[in-house]
Amino acid sequence: MEFQYRLPVRLARVRARFGLFLWDLANKYLKTVETSRLQRGFDETFRRQAESPTWRAVCGQVFDSYLGQLSFATVAQIHLLAEKLHVNPQSNVLDLACGTGGLGLYLAELTGCHINGVDMSPFAIKSANKRARSSGLADRARFEVGILPDLSYEDCSFDAVMSIDSVYCIPDRASLFRGCYRVLRPSGYLGIYTLYQRRNLLLENPMHRRAFLWFPSQPYSNLIQRAGFKGLWKIDLTEDLIQLAKRWVDAIKENRGSLEKEMGAARAGDQTVAWSLATEGYIGRALFKTQRPAKAHTSQAKEEKVHLQIPMKAQ
Numbered sequence: 001m002e003f004q005y006r007l008p009v010r011l012a013r014v015r016a017r018f019g020l021f022l023w024d025l026a027n028k029y030l031k032t033v034e035t036s037r038l039q040r041g042f043d044e045t046f047r048r049q050a051e052s053p054t055w056r057a058v059c060g061q062v063f064d065s066y067l068g069q070l071s072f073a074t075v076a077q078i079h080l081l082a083e084k085l086h087v088n089p090q091s092n093v094l095d096l097a098c099g100t101g102g103l104g105l106y107l108a109e110l111t112g113c114h115i116n117g118v119d120m121s122p123f124a125i126k127s128a129n130k131r132a133r134s135s136g137l138a139d140r141a142r143f144e145v146g147i148l149p150d151l152s153y154e155d156c157s158f159d160a161v162m163s164i165d166s167v168y169c170i171p172d173r174a175s176l177f178r179g180c181y182r183v184l185r186p187s188g189y190l191g192i193y194t195l196y197q198r199r200n201l202l203l204e205n206p207m208h209r210r211a212f213l214w215f216p217s218q219p220y221s222n223l224i225q226r227a228g229f230k231g232l233w234k235i236d237l238t239e240d241l242i243q244l245a246k247r248w249v250d251a252i253k254e255n256r257g258s259l260e261k262e263m264g265a266a267r268a269g270d271q272t273v274a275w276s277l278a279t280e281g282y283i284g285r286a287l288f289k290t291q292r293p294a295k296a297h298t299s300q301a302k303e304e305k306v307h308l309q310i311p312m313k314a315q
């Protein structure tokens with residue numbers, strides 16, 4: 001009787017374990033497939049950008065100074081980051097998802113710091129190392145291919161970690177922030193430039209749905225705190241986002257024909273979604289800063305609002 005009762009229970013347990021195992025396997029497989037799809041996509045985007053004279057001309061029109069960035073970051077914002085993360089010639093800085101490395105190298109030149117960059121795109125990393133050599137910064141700059149959230153660096157090896165318009169590409173942000181905490185020395189800073197939701201997006205609207213998939217409704221504060229960081233400072237840069245995105249929209253409208261020919265329609269870099277949603281107040285962009293505590297101490301939260309003027313290009 002007892003045997004008859006136990007057998008189905010055991011069988012059910014074995015089935016449940018097998019089910020979980022298959023679920024786990026399917027998840028890992030889907031994650032690997034998605035990561036390689038994203039990696040091929042970014043690699044191709046960087047390659048086409050490098051080969052497109054129109055893309056370079058458009059970027060020259062949009063940015064006061066174009067450093068190869070694939071983001072909304074301006075040179076003025078690298079100055080702001082250097083100041084807020086206290087970067088100095090002794091600092092060892094890590095740039096997460098660094099792209100072609102131009103912004104990190106600008107920071108190295110500006111402050112005298114050492115810069116390390118990691119990105120999933122082999123093409124971008126090759127360009128970053130080439131850029132480091134040609135700007136005479138190769139002894140202070142190291143760029144390597146890596147898939148975040150994995151971080152192959154030693155504990156406490158950085159004074160500052162930065163991420164520019166890339167956190168929303170990383171699927172497991174909880175692991176990413178735990179990794180950042182681990183590789184930062186005590187009292188080291190994490191600085192994140194990111195788009196985020198300011199008002200609830202409307203899921204019935206296709207433009208909002210696209211943004212919803214990318215931008216978090218609460219800008220990572222819980223995940224950052226759970227990773228062990230203390231304090232979260234926000235510097236709002238939404239006005240700058242609106243101005244820059246508008247320049248993109250205009251520059252791309254003017255050059256759409258050649259851009260689509262050189263880059264393909266999907267890679268022509270339309271920023272209409274970002275511009276409209278930011279203008280209507282649904283999304284914003286900010287620099288979030290937090291710190292690994294020297295030792296355990298009480299939590300602190302501050303918010304300050306800064307409007308950075310994007311310097312106009314010299315005529």
Ligand SMILES: C[S@@+](CC[C@H](N)C(=O)[O-])C[C@H]1O[C@@H](n2cnc3c(N)ncnc32)[C@H](O)[C@@H]1O
Nearest residue numbers: 042069070071097098099119120147148164169
């Ligand atoms: C919008 S671009 C920003 C690049 C750079 N931070 C900049 O400001 O120019 C996003 C970057 O994230 C990288 N990326 C996306 N997912 C990644 C991952 N899981 N691991 C490493 N890099 C990743 C892409 O290759 C791309 O360079």
